[in-house]
Amino acid sequence: MKKGMVEFYVGIFMIIGIVCSAYLIIELGGVKVINRNDYRLYAYFSSVAGLKKGAGVEMAGVEIGNVIAITLDTERLLAKVELGIHENIKLAEDVMASVKTSGVIGDRYINLSPGGSETTLESGDTIFNTESAIDIEALVSKYIFNNEEKSADKK
Amino acid sequence: MKSPLIEFIDVKKSFGNNHVMQGVNLSIYEDEITVIIGKSGSGKSVLLKHIIGLMNHDSGKVLFRGEEISSMSRKKRVEFKRNFSYMFQENALFDSMNIYDNIALPLTETSLFSKQEIKKKVEMRMEQLEIQGTSNKYPAQLSGGMKKRVALARALITEPAIVLFDEPTTGLDPVRKNGVHAMIKSYREMFGFTAVIVSHEIPHIFEIAQRVAMIEKGKIIFQGTSEEIMNCDLNDVRIFISGDGDFLE
Amino acid sequence: MITKSIENIGSWTIEMVERTGRIFIFLFTGLVHIFTLPLQIFKIIEHTWFIGTKSMVVIMLTGIFTGMVLGLQGYYTLIKFGSEGMLGSAVALTLIRELGPVLTAIMITARAGSAMAAEIGVMRISEQIDALETMNINPVRFIFSPRIVASVISFPLLTALFDVIGIVGGYITGSLMLGINGGIYIYRVSDSVVMADVTGGFVKSFVFAIVVTTVCCSQGYFTHLQTRGGFGAKGVSFSTTTAVVNSCVLILIFDYVITYLLL
Numbered sequence: 001m002k003k004g005m006v007e008f009y010v011g012i013f014m015i016i017g018i019v020c021s022a023y024l025i026i027e028l029g030g031v032k033v034i035n036r037n038d039y040r041l042y043a044y045f046s047s048v049a050g051l052k053k054g055a056g057v058e059m060a061g062v063e064i065g066n067v068i069a070i071t072l073d074t075e076r077l078l079a080k081v082e083l084g085i086h087e088n089i090k091l092a093e094d095v096m097a098s099v100k101t102s103g104v105i106g107d108r109y110i111n112l113s114p115g116g117s118e119t120t121l122e123s124g125d126t127i128f129n130t131e132s133a134i135d136i137e138a139l140v141s142k143y144i145f146n147n148e149e150k151s152a153d154k155k
Numbered sequence: 156m157k158s159p160l161i162e163f164i165d166v167k168k169s170f171g172n173n174h175v176m177q178g179v180n181l182s183i184y185e186d187e188i189t190v191i192i193g194k195s196g197s198g199k200s201v202l203l204k205h206i207i208g209l210m211n212h213d214s215g216k217v218l219f220r221g222e223e224i225s226s227m228s229r230k231k232r233v234e235f236k237r238n239f240s241y242m243f244q245e246n247a248l249f250d251s252m253n254i255y256d257n258i259a260l261p262l263t264e265t266s267l268f269s270k271q272e273i274k275k276k277v278e279m280r281m282e283q284l285e286i287q288g289t290s291n292k293y294p295a296q297l298s299g300g301m302k303k304r305v306a307l308a309r310a311l312i313t314e315p316a317i318v319l320f321d322e323p324t325t326g327l328d329p330v331r332k333n334g335v336h337a338m339i340k341s342y343r344e345m346f347g348f349t350a351v352i353v354s355h356e357i358p359h360i361f362e363i364a365q366r367v368a369m370i371e372k373g374k375i376i377f378q379g380t381s382e383e384i385m386n387c388d389l390n391d392v393r394i395f396i397s398g399d400g401d402f403l404e
Numbered sequence: 405m406i407t408k409s410i411e412n413i414g415s416w417t418i419e420m421v422e423r424t425g426r427i428f429i430f431l432f433t434g435l436v437h438i439f440t441l442p443l444q445i446f447k448i449i450e451h452t453w454f455i456g457t458k459s460m461v462v463i464m465l466t467g468i469f470t471g472m473v474l475g476l477q478g479y480y481t482l483i484k485f486g487s488e489g490m491l492g493s494a495v496a497l498t499l500i501r502e503l504g505p506v507l508t509a510i511m512i513t514a515r516a517g518s519a520m521a522a523e524i525g526v527m528r529i530s531e532q533i534d535a536l537e538t539m540n541i542n543p544v545r546f547i548f549s550p551r552i553v554a555s556v557i558s559f560p561l562l563t564a565l566f567d568v569i570g571i572v573g574g575y576i577t578g579s580l581m582l583g584i585n586g587g588i589y590i591y592r593v594s595d596s597v598v599m600a601d602v603t604g605g606f607v608k609s610f611v612f613a614i615v616v617t618t619v620c621c622s623q624g625y626f627t628h629l630q631t632r633g634g635f636g637a638k639g640v641s642f643s644t645t646t647a648v649v650n651s652c653v654l655i656l657i658f659d660y661v662i663t664y665l666l667l
Contacts, residue, residue, distance in 0.1 A: 003446070006449060006450055006453045007449055009453055009457045010449050010452050010453045010456065010457055012457070013452070013453075013456045013457040013460060013558075013561070014452075014456075014557075014561065016460070016561075016565060017456070017558075017560075017561025017562065017564055017565055018561065020561070020564035020565045020567070020568040021560065021561060021564040021606075023564075023568055024500065024564055024567055024568065024597075024602045024605075025599075025602055027594055028496065028500070028593065028594050028597040028601075028602060029597060029598060029599035029601070029602035029603070054598065204534075207538055209534050209537060209538065233540055236538065236539075236540045237540060239538060240538070240539075241534075241535070241538035243531045243534070243535055244531075245530055245531055247530055247531040247532045247534065247535035248532070249527070249532055249535075250526070250530075250532075251523070260539065260541070261539045261540075261541075264539070264541045264546070265539065265540050265541060313539075
């Protein structure tokens with residue numbers, strides 16, 4: 001094997017390998033990059049079970065942002081979710097945020113239902129109307145033990 | 156009397172239950188050709204490997220200019236090994252490299268010569284050993300004798316002060332055998348190097364040797380000049396030199 | 405009797421500790437000498453050619469069939485839940501997280517790892533390694549360092565190739581043969597894979613590169629120290645087999661450990 005040929009073939013290998021890696025990293029991996037121009041909103045939920053960082057924020061089924069951080073508010077003992085919303089989306093003050101599931105067993109996301117107020121939310125504001133994750137287990141057990149007396153912890 | 160360059164003092168070495176060296180005492184002097192003879196399997200190669208530190212002894216001392224080899228610092232060992240070349244019994248050529256790269260390797264990896272200088276040196280050696288035109292071949296494509304000469308060329312390329320030859324002439328035809336012997340001899344005359352040769356070429360090897368040592372059952376049983384060994388009256392030595400073993404025994 | 409068996413346990417322990425220590429020193433020396441001057445650039449290229457370029461065909465072949473079988477199996481499993489649209493996610497995630505790095509590493513072990521062990525083993529028994537030593541050439545630097553760099557370059561790139569080809573394989577069975585909408589397949593692929601999956605796959609292939617190269621090279625390099633498999637050519641064949649088996653087992657063990665740590 002000539003030296004030049006070895007180098008040539010290694011070059012081809014490197015190019016193919018790097019193209020494949022780039023496809024994986026940019027096309028597949030990089031979809032959920034957080035846009036720096038997003039503005040931040042906060043929302044408090046009594047339960048966000050199953051919601052992950054990076055999950056989508058949708059309105060009318062269209063993605064308009066991402067979940068940036070999920071923390072526990074230690075004073076109020078509620079889940080505090082930081083949302084990044086695309087710059088050009090203006091949200092009314094009385095918008096409602098709810099934790100939804102895509103399909104029966106799909107991923108959790110946050111759905112925003114439009115409000116009617118004139119005033120819009122600014123970066124750093126908090127959404128007051130929230131609806132927590134539906135606890136499927138609780139629903140199922142409620143259905144199964146329908147006859148029994150129980151105290152449903154529905155909020 | 157001058158002091159020896161390399162000295163073995165009561166060196167012992169065992170592999171498991173196989174006691175290869177059982178108290179070897181041997182002196183090798185500068186500018187001399189020392190020949191080590193002995194039966195196959197008597198530990199000649201092991202002895203040679205101890206000189207350059209490829210193997211470490213269990214007890215005793217191996218001294219180089221009065222200094223213990225096994226306790227040298229790493230840096231000193233590198234310096235020490237720079238004096239040496241070792242020609243292996245099975246040649247130990249790198250089968251994945253062509254002949255040119257094989258011979259040039261000691262220079263390309265460790266010295267600061269330019270490519271042209273290395274090329275010149277390699278070509279000169281190849282010419283001396285009649286192996287021109289094999290540059291682009293691989294060791295597996297050469298005959299046994301050719302490989303031997305390539306190994307010799309590689310051993311001499313660094314112009315070492317001390318060369319250890321482990322059976323340099325096995326597999327060569329009689330003409331080339333004498334050629335190799337003559338070359339070792341003329342090299343010594345030209346550059347004054349020290350050689351330690353493990354050989355079975357009795358009695359031809361005695362013509363170029365200044366000193367001869369015979370190893371038997373893990374010990375040096377004889378040490379002296381060529382004439383001395385020819386006239387030695389030790390039974391083992393006489394039998395070995397004449398080749399008249401009592402094989403029926 | 406009892407003392408004898410206690411002795412056996414003891415000598416076995418000592419041997420294991422010695423062997424492990426030897427391999428770690430070997431690895432460490434090899435890693436350090438990657439950076440000692442002069443850099444062995446051409447040798448790295450040469451080994452990349454051997455480990456990387458020459459493995460491409462076999463990786464593409466295994467990649468496409470793995471992807472196709474995943475497509476097939478996934479389809480018949482998912483259709484029971486009526487969610488065959490998820491096939492893209494199933495194929496892509498399985499490939500990128502697990503099968504890509506693991507199968508690539510195993511294929512390279514079979515192709516290049518065995519060759520490394522055998523080649524270095526022959527170098528050992530034909531005294532080529534001793535020859536290097538006498539020439540003041542550090543054998544670990546000369547033999548091992550360029551190979552480990554070449555592996556660290558080749559493994560992740562081949563894994564990426566395997567993943568991409570595998571996803572194409574899934575597309576072939578899922579979309580072209582079984583009639584899932586191609587657009588949905590592609591959408592599911594890019595929708596379900598997140599950056600953590602991709603980096604996780606790369607971390608795995610990087611670790612596998614070091615594990616496989618170290619195991620294969622050290623088995624060859626220390627051929628003369630093993631006594632179980634005989635000496636000479638038999639010793640080399642034993643070392644090669646051991647190298648391949650140990651590499652494959654370690655790939656699976658490390659795969660579990662890394663997955664556990666990354667999740």
